[in-house]
Amino acid sequence: MFESEVAGLDLAGTAEAFGFVAREKLRVGCEQLLLAAHWADLHPPVGLLPASAGAGRLVGERAMCFGAAGTPLVGEFAPAELAPLIQASIGQARSLIADATDLRQRFTRIWALVRRGLVADWAVRLIARSCRDLSPGQAGAVDRMLSGDLIAVGRRRLEHLLDAAMLRVDGERIAKLIAEGRRSRFVRVGQAGEHGIKAVYARLDAAEAIRLDAMVDRVADILAGADRCRMAGVPTRDAKTRDEWRAVAFSLLGTNPVRAAQLLIEHEQPDLFDALAELQQPPLRYDPNRNDIQPDHFPCNDPDGAPFDPDREPPVEESLLPPDPGFDNDIPADPGQWQSPDDGRSQDQGLVDDHLADEEPGCGQPQPQPAGDHDPADPTGRSDQSRPEPDHDPAGFTRDHEPTRPADEHDPAGSAGDHDSTEPSGEHDHGCGQRQEHSGPSADRLNPFLRQEYRQEALRQLLRHLDPARLVSPAMLHVHYYPDDTTPIARVEELGSASLHQVRHWLDDCRINLLPVLDLNTIPAVDAYEVPPRLREAVFCRNPASLYPYSTTIGRTTDLDHTNPYRRRPDRSPAEPGQTALGKLAPLARPEHRYKTHGRISVRQPVPGTLVWLTRYGQVLITSAAGTQDLGTTHFARAVWHAAQPNGAHTTAA
Numbered sequence: 001m002f003e004s005e006v007a008g009l010d011l012a013g014t015a016e017a018f019g020f021v022a023r024e025k026l027r028v029g030c031e032q033l034l035l036a037a038h039w040a041d042l043h044p045p046v047g048l049l050p051a052s053a054g055a056g057r058l059v060g061e062r063a064m065c066f067g068a069a070g071t072p073l074v075g076e077f078a079p080a081e082l083a084p085l086i087q088a089s090i091g092q093a094r095s096l097i098a099d100a101t102d103l104r105q106r107f108t109r110i111w112a113l114v115r116r117g118l119v120a121d122w123a124v125r126l127i128a129r130s131c132r133d134l135s136p137g138q139a140g141a142v143d144r145m146l147s148g149d150l151i152a153v154g155r156r157r158l159e160h161l162l163d164a165a166m167l168r169v170d171g172e173r174i175a176k177l178i179a180e181g182r183r184s185r186f187v188r189v190g191q192a193g194e195h196g197i198k199a200v201y202a203r204l205d206a207a208e209a210i211r212l213d214a215m216v217d218r219v220a221d222i223l224a225g226a227d228r229c230r231m232a233g234v235p236t237r238d239a240k241t242r243d244e245w246r247a248v249a250f251s252l253l254g255t256n257p258v259r260a261a262q263l264l265i266e267h268e269q270p271d272l273f274d275a276l277a278e279l280q281q282p283p284l285r286y287d288p289n290r291n292d293i294q295p296d297h298f299p300c301n302d303p304d305g306a307p308f309d310p311d312r313e314p315p316v317e318e319s320l321l322p323p324d325p326g327f328d329n330d331i332p333a334d335p336g337q338w339q340s341p342d343d344g345r346s347q348d349q350g351l352v353d354d355h356l357a358d359e360e361p362g363c364g365q366p367q368p369q370p371a372g373d374h375d376p377a378d379p380t381g382r383s384d385q386s387r388p389e390p391d392h393d394p395a396g397f398t399r400d401h402e403p404t405r406p407a408d409e410h411d412p413a414g415s416a417g418d419h420d421s422t423e424p425s426g427e428h429d430h431g432c433g434q435r436q437e438h439s440g441p442s443a444d445r446l447n448p449f450l451r452q453e454y455r456q457e458a459l460r461q462l463l464r465h466l467d468p469a470r471l472v473s474p475a476m477l478h479v480h481y482y483p484d485d486t487t488p489i490a491r492v493e494e495l496g497s498a499s500l501h502q503v504r505h506w507l508d509d510c511r512i513n514l515l516p517v518l519d520l521n522t523i524p525a526v527d528a529y530e531v532p533p534r535l536r537e538a539v540f541c542r543n544p545a546s547l548y549p550y551s552t553t554i555g556r557t558t559d560l561d562h563t564n565p566y567r568r569r570p571d572r573s574p575a576e577p578g579q580t581a582l583g584k585l586a587p588l589a590r591p592e593h594r595y596k597t598h599g600r601i602s603v604r605q606p607v608p609g610t611l612v613w614l615t616r617y618g619q620v621l622i623t624s625a626a627g628t629q630d631l632g633t634t635h636f637a638r639a640v641w642h643a644a645q646p647n648g649a650h651t652t653a654a
Helices: 002-007 011-041 078-082 090-106 108-116 121-130 136-146 155-169 171-182 206-225 242-255 257-268 272-280 347-356 448-465 500-506 533-542 590-598 635-643
Strands: 062-064 186-192 198-203 479-481 489-492 496-499 559-562 585-588 601-607 610-615 620-624 627-632
Touching: 011 078, 011 090, 011 108, 011 121, 078 090, 090 108, 090 121, 090 136, 108 121, 108 136, 121 155, 136 155, 155 171, 155 489, 155 496, 171 496, 171 500, 206 242, 206 257, 206 500, 242 257, 489 500, 496 500, 533 585, 559 590, 585 590, 590 601, 610 635, 620 635, 627 635
Parallel strands: none
Antiparallel strands: 186 198, 479 489, 489 496, 559 585, 601 610, 610 620, 620 627
């Protein structure tokens, strides 16, 4: 019979029936709560022992308080008798009675809306359950805060409002719950699934989860855009989609963080490894009179040795050279006379030290020798026990004390700049008069101390030039704070409400970039169809949620819709200036945006941030930051629609 009645409805009749069912659904839910509270009244605990009495546990029915502290006692078997009537379990019936008694006893304003059938039962029951541990005074404060928002907002926004209200009335308990929540963090690997795939589960601090997500996104973008030669050591498993690349990035960060760091360094500082490679490759000098290019010096572990060309090297005074370890000659007491006039620094090293002088005090200045290489009683820096053997170079000359040649007066750049400051000159400076022939020492004959010093210097150069802050993926945390003398509460996008103490905890180890204040009254309109970033930010600050009726979309994933359709001339130029403005844009989710653009619904924006909608069936709705208000199809609703028409505005035809 009911099916036949539905089949006979036309489009307009079906739309009207849907509206009736929606209103009835609200009324039925509220009426069920009224009946549940009355059911509790019909089961008084007359002659029953309270549940706290141990004897009553074995005697029979007890008097129980199903709701919060202070609500009336009810007979223990009242939920069991109600359960079959509402086709629910005993536990569900008990929860219904508890919520109904709490609402009636502790939330008088919300209970008035329930009696009028204007609110959804799930919304008021959510409030009752969440506030069950609050005192009657605290529950009354929540009642005052939320009673005006229940009709207009959806579930997600109601949860955020409820969290903020709980922080305001019971901040200490919420802080304890937050501390306990940190004890519940974990990372677990699930059982092996199908086709050799395992799931990884993690419970992290909210801020750390946001940072991890940003880092995974960043590494995934680098991997997806990298060429094959840069993918060595990365098990891509033939990744193609965005989710697959994120999985590869997550695995790489956990299994090979050094390789992940290398990818980040190469992406952010691509010239860093090239600069370090130059420390190991000899610089080249071009000679127009010769057909080949000869290096100024050769690596210390070159097995072939370096060819000697006396015409290319100027003579060096013996007084500027260090003593030959093979002879027992007199060693000058002042090692400074072995240095060239530029303090023994090469031209390149001088530039590096000058650049780092502001970062490290004393950088670029001669440093004392490591412990064990000097004897305080011996000004030469060598003791009888530490003097090197004749067939080895002196280990006492480090980077900052290595002997160098004075600048060549015929070479404007100075011959000291032709030598790498990180390599001991005793191995490379074949023109200093001390080693006229290169014996070509092999790698295994190289002094281990020099090899270690060379590696340490390469590491020092890497750490000096590396900017760790550039390897951290930036994560934007949008915090909205409205000053309150009593309860400092902030709204954090994508996270909800949080206390300022918790926000400070999230930002403890972060580098914060403060952005200038965004004054919505100073955002100019633009002629182009595209929305500039500053204007887009202003729209989201004004309306953080979609303005489509009853939308549950919150966040920056929404589209920005021109509520007045953007018009162009035949030559594609704007038909009029300033069509993209703060008062002509509204955030909508993609399906909502498509229906508004191509569907049969009309919208007007009489004031910035407030939309008036007209459906094809004559239903008028108002949406704003406060939620959705349904005016129905009355004459008053039509009058509101006509009043929302601004002068010269263009409206999508319904």
